[in-house]
Amino acid sequence: xxxxxxxxxxxxxxLFLCLGTVAxxxxxxxxxxxxxxxxxxxxxxxxxxxxxxxxxxxxxxxIIGTFLVTLMTALFAVPLGMGCAIYLNEYxxxxxxxxxxxxxxxxxxxxxxxxYGLFGVVLFVQLMRIGTCILSAGMTLGxxxxxxxxxxxxxxxxxxxxxxxSGALALGATKWQSIRTNVLPYAIPGMLTGTILGLARAxxxxxxxxxxxxxxxxxxxxxxxxxxxxxxxxxxxIMATQHHxxxxxxxxxxxxALVLIVLVFSMNLFAIILRYKLRKVRKE
Amino acid sequence: xxxxxxxxxxxxxxxxxxxxxxxxxPGAAKGKKMxxxxxxxxxxxxxxxxxxxxxxxxxxxxxxxxTGIIGPSGCGKSTFLRSxxxxxxxxxxxxxxxxxxxxxxxxxxxxxxxxxxRRKVGMVFQKSNPFPKxxxxxVAYGLRINGVKDRAYISDKVEASLKGAALWxxxxxxxxxxxxxxxxxxxxxxxIARALAIEPEVILMDEPASALDPTATLKIExxxxxLKNDYTIAIVTHNMQQAARISDYTAFFMLxxxxxxxxxxxxxxxxxxxxTEDYIxxxxx
Ligand SMILES: Nc1ncnc2c1ncn2[C@@H]1O[C@H](COP(=O)(O)OP(=O)(O)OP(=O)(O)O)[C@@H](O)[C@H]1O
Ligand SMILES: [Mg+2]
Numbered sequence: 001x002x003x004x005x006x007x008x009x010x011x012x013x014x015l016f017l018c019l020g021t022v023a024x025x026x027x028x029x030x031x032x033x034x035x036x037x038x039x040x041x042x043x044x045x046x047x048x049x050x051x052x053x054x055x056x057x058x059x060x061x062x063i064i065g066t067f068l069v070t071l072m073t074a075l076f077a078v079p080l081g082m083g084c085a086i087y088l089n090e091y092x093x094x095x096x097x098x099x100x101x102x103x104x105x106x107x108x109x110x111x112x113x114x115x116y117g118l119f120g121v122v123l124f125v126q127l128m129r130i131g132t133c134i135l136s137a138g139m140t141l142g143x144x145x146x147x148x149x150x151x152x153x154x155x156x157x158x159x160x161x162x163x164x165x166s167g168a169l170a171l172g173a174t175k176w177q178s179i180r181t182n183v184l185p186y187a188i189p190g191m192l193t194g195t196i197l198g199l200a201r202a203x204x205x206x207x208x209x210x211x212x213x214x215x216x217x218x219x220x221x222x223x224x225x226x227x228x229x230x231x232x233x234x235x236x237x238i239m240a241t242q243h244h245x246x247x248x249x250x251x252x253x254x255x256x257a258l259v260l261i262v263l264v265f266s267m268n269l270f271a272i273i274l275r276y277k278l279r280k281v282r283k284e
Numbered sequence: 285x286x287x288x289x290x291x292x293x294x295x296x297x298x299x300x301x302x303x304x305x306x307x308x309x310p311g312a313a314k315g316k317k318m319x320x321x322x323x324x325x326x327x328x329x330x331x332x333x334x335x336x337x338x339x340x341x342x343x344x345x346x347x348x349x350x351t352g353i354i355g356p357s358g359c360g361k362s363t364f365l366r367s368x369x370x371x372x373x374x375x376x377x378x379x380x381x382x383x384x385x386x387x388x389x390x391x392x393x394x395x396x397x398x399x400x401x402r403r404k405v406g407m408v409f410q411k412s413n414p415f416p417k418x419x420x421x422x423v424a425y426g427l428r429i430n431g432v433k434d435r436a437y438i439s440d441k442v443e444a445s446l447k448g449a450a451l452w453x454x455x456x457x458x459x460x461x462x463x464x465x466x467x468x469x470x471x472x473x474x475x476i477a478r479a480l481a482i483e484p485e486v487i488l489m490d491e492p493a494s495a496l497d498p499t500a501t502l503k504i505e506x507x508x509x510x511l512k513n514d515y516t517i518a519i520v521t522h523n524m525q526q527a528a529r530i531s532d533y534t535a536f537f538m539l540x541x542x543x544x545x546x547x548x549x550x551x552x553x554x555x556x557x558x559x560t561e562d563y564i565x566x567x568x569x
Contacts, residue, residue, distance in 0.1 A: 093376050163413035167475075170371060171426035171482060172403035181429060182415060 033257050040255030054217060054239070055249055059256050061221055065134075065229035066263070068222065069213070070203045072138025073145055077202075078195055080142070081149025085191070088150070089157040090179055109147035114207040116144040121211045135225040137213030144208055145198040152194015156187040193275045200267035204260060206233040216242075232260040320347040322486060322516045323368060327382035330363055330372070330540075337363045339540040340382070345486075345533075350512050352531030352548065353520045356563070360540040361520040362410075365488045368518065369405035370398050386486070403430065406484035410491040412471040414463035414478075419446075419455050422463045422474055426482035441481055448514075449477035450507050469500025473507065480511075487511065489519040493526070505530050524564055528552045536560050 048058030084105075092098045120140025130136045160183050168178035206214075215228040216238060222229045239253035240246070323345035330338035337360045345351050353361045366372045367384060370391060384391050391401050403426075414422050423442040432438055442459075446452040451473040455466070463474055472492055479487055489508075493501040508517060508530050521527050527534055527548065534551040536544045544551065544560045555561045562568060 161413070163409065163411065164415055166371065166374070167409070167413045167415060167478075168425070168429070169374065170369065170402055170407040170409075171429065171478065172399050173426075173429045174399055177429045181425075186416060 030261075033254060033261060036251065037254035037256075037258030040251045041258060045255055046259070049219070050217065054243065054252070055245060059232070059235060059252070059259065061218060061230040062232045062235040062256065063259065064221055065214070066203055066232040066260075068134050069138050069141065069209065069229060069231060070199055072134055072225065073141040073202045074195070074199055076139050076142030077145040077149050077198070081146050081195065082153050082191055084146075084150045085153030085157060086179065086184075089154045090175070090183070105147050105150050109151065111144075112207075113144055113205050114210075116140055117208040117211055119143070120208060125212055131226060132211070132213045132228055133226045134213055134222055134229050137209040137229070137231075138225075140208045140212045141202040141205060144205070145195075145202045148198030148201070149191075149195045152198070153187070153191040155194065156190030157183065159190060160186045189274060189278050193271045193278070196267055196271040196274070200264045200271070203267065204233050204264050206231075206237050209234060232256055232263070236260060319349065321345070322347045322387065323518070324385045325367075325383065326385070328364075328367065328384060329381040330360070330367055331379045331381075332363075332375070333377045337540050338367065341537075341540075341542045343535060343542055343545055345516060345518055347516050348512055348514075349532040350508060350517045350519060350530055352527040352534040353518060353537060354522070354524065354527050354534060354563070355537035355543075356568070357522075359537045361537055362490050363540075364537065365407075365490050365518060365520055368486070368488055369402050369407055371402075371407060373398065403482050404484055405486045405488060406479035406482065408472070408475050408479055408487065408489040408492045410494055412468065412475050412495070414466070414471050414474050417463060418460045419463050419466070419474060420459040423477050423481050426478060430482060442477075445477040445481040446474075448480045448511070449473045450503065450510070451477055467500070469496045469503060472496060472500070472504060476504075476507065476511075484515065486516045486518065489517065491520050491522060494522060501526070524552075524566070536563060538563070 045058040046063065047060050049060055051057030088098065088102065117140060120136060120143065124130045124136040124139055125132055164182045164186070165178050168182040169175070173181070202208075209231055213228055214231045214234040218228060218230055236253055236256045239249050239256060243249050321344045325341050325343050328338060328341045328343075329336060341364065353365065355361050363372065367380065368386070368391075372378050380392055386401070386405065390396070415425060417425070420439075420442055423445050424438050427438050427441055432441075443452060443456075446455060451470060454470060455461075455474075458465075463471065466474060472495075476487075476492070493504045496504065505526065508519065511517060512532075519531065531548045534546065534548045535542055536551065536555075538559070544555060544557050546556065550556075551560065552564060555564065
């Protein structure tokens with residue numbers, strides 16, 4: 001073997017090791033959670049309230065809380081994000097101002113989630129006096145998701161061929177008619193795909209809900225948007241670090257982690273399937 | 285072909301001379317009566333930002349005639365055509381000077397309703413652009429956005445338009461198929477049918493056959509011949525034979541200027557300018 005070949009093989013080996021390490025870490029984490037958490041999963045675990053100082057019972061309120069707060073996030077971020085994207089892509093002129101806005105939106109997606117959490121406390125809980133509740137937490141998560149929704153939605157709008165717009169305009173459509181009937185129907189699935197990915201991320205976040213509405217423990221389910229709630233990621237955090245009997249409740253923590261992971265994975269999977277279906281439709 | 289609508293004929297018969305006494309149209313210089321003017325541009329300039337793309341074009345387009353627009357690539361043919369239904373408005377930073385009148389009305393005057401202008405002046409694009417809807421819905425689109433709800437009327441209109449675009453026979457059993465299932469030539473005729481459905485007066489065509497094979501091209505040409513009985517047509521083409529075959533008048537553009545404009549027979553046999561002859565005979569372009 002000559003020198004070049006040795007170099008080449010060494011290079012490939014190093015790169016493969018990098019990939020292998022990453023894959024191994026992922027597999028180990030998933031394996032650990034799955035093997036230790038699977039035993040805990042049962043109908044009772046999914047549908048019961050925690051009991052005896054959260055050392056027994058299920059995680060039902062945390063599942064419901066995460067569901068509700070994610071729904072709230074979607075209700076807040078989806079219309080607002082899509083509206084922004086439609087305005088930016090269809091109406092706004094391309095000038096320094098809109099470029100600045102776009103850049104800011106992109107940068108917002110890199111802001112640490114704890115910063116959103118603190119911002120949510122100041123804005124929703126204190127300034128707007130909504131209090132710590134599902135609404136505040138959902139809107140805080142919504143703010144965090146907005147950059148994702150806007151960026152994904154703009155991308156989806158860009159993918160709609162310009163000819164659909166000009167074709168409609170040339171037939172005497174107003175701009176809004178052309179958008180409503182000839183752009184949005186083809187962009188919305190793509191918009192949703194990106195949005196779901198953003199929501200999946202939001203569903204697993206702890207920091208933004210920590211001060212804005214998530215509760216350590218509640219003996220009852222929330223009854224309105226103005227109630228506090230329990231949530232899977234926060235519950236996991238408590239069980240893993242704050243509980244008085246950490247060792248004892250470890251299985252519950254693993255079970256919670258598994259439920260959370262399955263939830264986030266299935267949201268991502270749904271988005272991927274949606275995107276795949278879309279690609280197929282577009283090719284036809 | 286079936287006449288789609290009896291239009292009220294209430295248009296000014298424009299004069300063939302503009303303010304400067306320059307010949308505005310083919311017959312002008314000879315004082316020949318050329319028929320009714322539908323579109324007239326006067327000293328029309330068009331700018332993309334600071335770049336001028338159309339320079340001082342004064343030109344009349346006649347009713348129920350086919351006006352061919354030829355010229356080398358980038359000379360502003362598409363730009364000119366798109367100025368006639370204000371499709372250039374959607375491009376940022378464009379600006380015009382001078383006048384474009386359609387039926388005697390200045391279409392760039394303040395307060396002009398662009399939407400109704402575009403209903404009156406239809407357009408067929410170079411690349412056929414059917415919408416990702418069924419064949420039926422493509423043709424019905426213009427009616428629906430104009431608020432037509434009557435289903436019987438819509439389906440009659442779709443049939444008439446498809447017949448008008450010589451496509452009915454080929455698609456009558458598959459109206460609910462996707463428009464993308466049609467061949468390229470059929471798609472382009474579908475786009476023509478779509479434009480016919482809203483009963484325009486003028487149809488602008490930007491190289492409608494440039495992406496088609498000879499058979500499909502021939503079909504479109506025959507169709508244009510038919511359509512001029514009911515519509516005024518302005519068509520951009522790169523194909524000299526095509527211009528010679530289908531157009532009654534030919535306008536030769538170069539570098540944004542209207543170099544020569546005359547009856548097609550004269551332009552192709554005895555052009556007034558050397559440069560026109562050079563272009564038509566393929567010596568450049
Ligand atoms: N959207 C645009 N923005 C800026 N300049 C443009 C735009 N569209 C066209 N131009 C310029 O205007 C000039 C005329 O372009 P136009 O497309 O009208 O030419 P054309 O005669 O239709 O050419 P072709 O035969 O290649 O289609 C060209 O110099 C072109 O670069
Ligand atoms: Mg062109």
